[in-house]
Amino acid sequence: MNPLLNVTGVSKSYGDRIGCKDVSFDLYPGEVMGIVGESGSGKSTLLSCLAGHLGPDTGAVNFDTRIAGMRDTITMSEPERRMLSRTDWAFVHQHARDGLRMNVSAGGNVGERLMAVGARHYGEIREQAIDWLSRVEINADRVDDRPSAFSGGMQQRLQIARNLVTGPRLVFMDEPTGGLDVSVQARLLDLLRGLVREMNLSAIIVTHDLAVVRLLADRLMVMKDGHVVETGLTDQVLDDPQHGYTQLLVSSVLQV
């Protein structure tokens, strides 16, 4: 099997400060990778570079496109990259309001992404939007409400529906459960796990919550000061951490 994403030597610095340095990895179809590290460790910078939101200084991010096979998404043209981010890619922001249009109805939020890939039949778009709202456990009678009238957890689920409606193959998630209370987090995690398996999604999840990656991620990458200090199988990295920083991270989690 070929990797879906092949990342080699990605570095990004902000002047003298290092964002992320020389990151390389492969991600295979159906695989979920977690990136953990404290605030400022460069995990969000890396995610932005991978998702094409930020141009790295060096390195290549090769994605296995449906049409042309492996393509470097950094050097491809802007329209091509935009097309990718509407079809094969999805990006779930930490704050749902960054990923949603707050003045457009819930159904409109989901429908917009469908229209971006060419759907034009209103009835079908609405039907698909309602179907997706129910898959993320939002009642059909809320389809015409604006996200601003939703709770934080519902907004986050709406954002996920909006992202997954076009059947992407790779999902980037930036702290998808951050800022939600624990019962809502559990529901969201359960939902994400189901969707990942059902749709055979590959995902890269940035988080500082080790419980989240234990439940969702197959593999883990630990970052500190912009460098990857440890990688491996999620349960191996968490149960038998090798690097001093990872040991500190794992031993700092409060036990309930």
Place this chain on the structure above:
Amino acid sequence: MITVDNVSKSFTLHNQAAATIPVMVGASLQVKAGECVALVGQSGSGKSTLMRMIYGNYLTAGGRIMVGDLDVAVAAPRDILALRRYTLGYVSQFLRVVPRVPTVEVVAEPLLATGTDRSAAIARAEVLLDNLNIPERLWSLSPTTFSGGEQQRVNIARGFAHNYPALLLDEPTASLDGVNREVVMSMIEEAKARGASIVGIFHDEAARDRVCDREIDVTGFTPRAAI
């Protein structure tokens, strides 16, 4: 099926004066198809550590751990994941599940992961739960609120859902009553009969004598300096 060859392991505690603790040297064992081998030795001698190394949960410092034709000691994460999905099962002492997921789904999950048809996976899960005397009214509930013994039985059902060619059992009968222990014993015997290689930790001597063909004392793998 399982070959552990001259394996060593140490823990380095970077945040506690970088102390390095050697815990195992020269560990070797072999388990053939249809054989059950018990790991014995006092608490803290490294039984669970060795088992976790075979599962790829702990890294191996040196030596080879062959499960089928994969060397777990050096394998890439995705190869270990595939091994765990199809070949190597593990029943740990503790159940770790996603909140909110119903018991029947928890048990069916390993089968779904191998691509088994959903209704067949659920049917198999129900048979296992029934055999292990988990009342049907609990099947649709999450096991997080179950008693210790019930959780352990759910864990066992999950571990036996798929017919793994190799199985690791960490005290599968520890908190079970007589009836359920008997059920688990016969499940282990059935697994042996279909040719599974099993490595187990059993503190219950009667259980060990009944299902295990050999014992391996892991105290023999403890580094001399640590004694």
